[in-house]
Amino acid sequence: MGQNPDIRDLFRILYRPLCVYALHYLKDADAVEDVVQEAFTAWWQKGAGTDNAKAYLYAIVRNRCIDILRRQGRQPEQLLPEDAAGVISDEEAVDRSALEARLWEAVDRLPARRRELLLMSKRDGLTYEQIADATGLSVNTVRNQISRALQSLRDGAAGILDYILLLPCLPLA
Amino acid sequence: MKEIQEDILRFVAQHWKAGRFDPERAWRQIRQKGGTPVRRPGSQVFRPVWGYALASAFAVLVLGLFLFRPAPQAVIPAAAGVQAVVLPDGSRATLAPGATLSFRRHGFGRRDRAVAQTGKVYYSVERNESLPFEITASEGFVRVLGTRFQIETDDTGTAVDVVDGRVLFAAAPSGARKSVREEDGVILTRGMHAELAPGATVPGLSEAESANPAAWATHVFRYENTPLEEVLRELSSHFGHALRTDARDRRLTGEFEGEELGEIVSLIESALDIHIVID
Numbered sequence: 001m002g003q004n005p006d007i008r009d010l011f012r013i014l015y016r017p018l019c020v021y022a023l024h025y026l027k028d029a030d031a032v033e034d035v036v037q038e039a040f041t042a043w044w045q046k047g048a049g050t051d052n053a054k055a056y057l058y059a060i061v062r063n064r065c066i067d068i069l070r071r072q073g074r075q076p077e078q079l080l081p082e083d084a085a086g087v088i089s090d091e092e093a094v095d096r097s098a099l100e101a102r103l104w105e106a107v108d109r110l111p112a113r114r115r116e117l118l119l120m121s122k123r124d125g126l127t128y129e130q131i132a133d134a135t136g137l138s139v140n141t142v143r144n145q146i147s148r149a150l151q152s153l154r155d156g157a158a159g160i161l162d163y164i165l166l167l168p169c170l171p172l173a
Numbered sequence: 174m175k176e177i178q179e180d181i182l183r184f185v186a187q188h189w190k191a192g193r194f195d196p197e198r199a200w201r202q203i204r205q206k207g208g209t210p211v212r213r214p215g216s217q218v219f220r221p222v223w224g225y226a227l228a229s230a231f232a233v234l235v236l237g238l239f240l241f242r243p244a245p246q247a248v249i250p251a252a253a254g255v256q257a258v259v260l261p262d263g264s265r266a267t268l269a270p271g272a273t274l275s276f277r278r279h280g281f282g283r284r285d286r287a288v289a290q291t292g293k294v295y296y297s298v299e300r301n302e303s304l305p306f307e308i309t310a311s312e313g314f315v316r317v318l319g320t321r322f323q324i325e326t327d328d329t330g331t332a333v334d335v336v337d338g339r340v341l342f343a344a345a346p347s348g349a350r351k352s353v354r355e356e357d358g359v360i361l362t363r364g365m366h367a368e369l370a371p372g373a374t375v376p377g378l379s380e381a382e383s384a385n386p387a388a389w390a391t392h393v394f395r396y397e398n399t400p401l402e403e404v405l406r407e408l409s410s411h412f413g414h415a416l417r418t419d420a421r422d423r424r425l426t427g428e429f430e431g432e433e434l435g436e437i438v439s440l441i442e443s444a445l446d447i448h449i450v451i452d
Contacts, residue, residue, distance in 0.1 A: 008200070011196060011199075011200060012196045012197075012200075015194070015196035015199055015200075016194045016195075016196060019194040020185075020188075020194070023188055024184075027188075029188060029190070029193055029194070030300070030319065030320065030337055030338050031300060031319070032194075033194065033199060034299075034300045034319060036199075037199060037202065037203050040203065041203065068302065071302050071303065072302070083180050083181070083183075083184045084180045084183040084184040084187060085180040085183075096181060099181065100181060100184065100185050101194075103181070103182065103185045104185055104189060104194065107185060107186070107189050108189075108191075112425075112426040112427065112444070116398070116426070118186070119186050119189070122182055122183050122186035122187075123183070123186035123187050123189075153182070
């Protein structure tokens with residue numbers, strides 16, 4: 001098997017969505033990267049067909065995640081993916097993963113300070129007043145910075161349409 | 174513009190970390206393990222990982238094959254340079270000059286994943302939930318499932334630095350105590366540093382000397398809201414060049430990878446919009 005440029009592109013496009021998808025199951029980022037990298041390796045060893053690659057990769061990742069949860073002693077009804085609020089369906093996790101990966105990249109691209117303010121709000125659940133107290137900034141500055149951060153994320157998420165157009169031949173799982 | 178659902182955003186915010194899930198880094202990781210279609214996995218036990226380590230790793234391979242026949246122990250002896258080796262289970266060890274590593278050849282990766290080391294070794298351990306990776310280093314003992322960390326032993330004791338994951342660090346079993354339980358030691362996670370003094374029964378947590386003690390092996394410098402002064406001190410001592418700037422009170426968050434000081438410095442300059450002088 002020679003080097004196929006499509007494989008590298010597909011890896012670039014699908015790696016982060018698959019990681020975020022697996023995160024809904026495992027919630028352990030290290031384990032998630034291992035699982036996704038193993039899934040790609042398994043796919044390459046099987047000949048790396050690109051016709052149903054996306055469905056195939058999502059299926060391998062799902063199976064490996066469920067295996068790991070089983071080995072941790074989870075009951076069958078506890079093998080479902082979850083988000084910040086609670087249990088979601090597997091289809092939902094698949095559908096969301098592309099958008100979440102886009103948001104992830106948009107967070108990556110934020111200026112460091114604006115990102116930290118956004119994370120204090122969304123990750124830590126602090127109010128603008130609490131963030132202002134913690135950082136010594138004014139409430140207005142905090143509100144402005146977070147609102148600009150959210151605008152960047154919305155712009156990033158808008159690119160999700162490009163993402164779907166990039167993969168016309170890869171049916172969803 | 175359509176609003177982003179709050180729980181989707183919250184999920185991303187809760188798990189986001191700088192550099193995490195980066196496809197370029199992941200691609201390099203897989204390639205180092207020989208897992209991409211570009212390079213097929215080899216069949217030998219030890220494979221050189223980095224170009225510059227090729228010569229010494231080849232010497233290790235020859236010696237490894239030689240030791241293989243009847244001897245139960247595989248030994249990677251001390252060398253003058255950095256040695257990078259792949260263990261039979263796919264885990265990688267990077268040995269600093271003068272460090273050694275040994276393990277039982279038969280059953281490694283099946284019956285156990287136990288190694289013994291001297292000197293300073295950085296590990297990137299393949300995850301295996303059912304078979305922990307265990308290291309004896311002088312009087313220290315470390316157990317992990319899959320993670321990246323470094324262990325250093327010398328006359329002053331054993332020190333562990335964790336780059337990623339979760340590590341159990343305890344005194345090595347001796348006398349009546351044959352096995353190590355979690356309550357015998359301390360659990361270390363990302364960025365934590367602990368030391369076990371000679372004769373001590375439990376390691377103590379302390380401040381790491383710098384933010385990236387394993388950068389000699391990983392070539393990765395990761396900072397999270399680190400004072401710029403500390404960043405420059407670490408880069409200076411790693412690369413052997415003094416660094417100066419007027420903006421010493423700034424803080425830096427980000428991940429830098431590379432073996433070129435100039436490249437890392439110019440990234441920091443543009444991230445913080447400052448000027449840094451390399452002497």
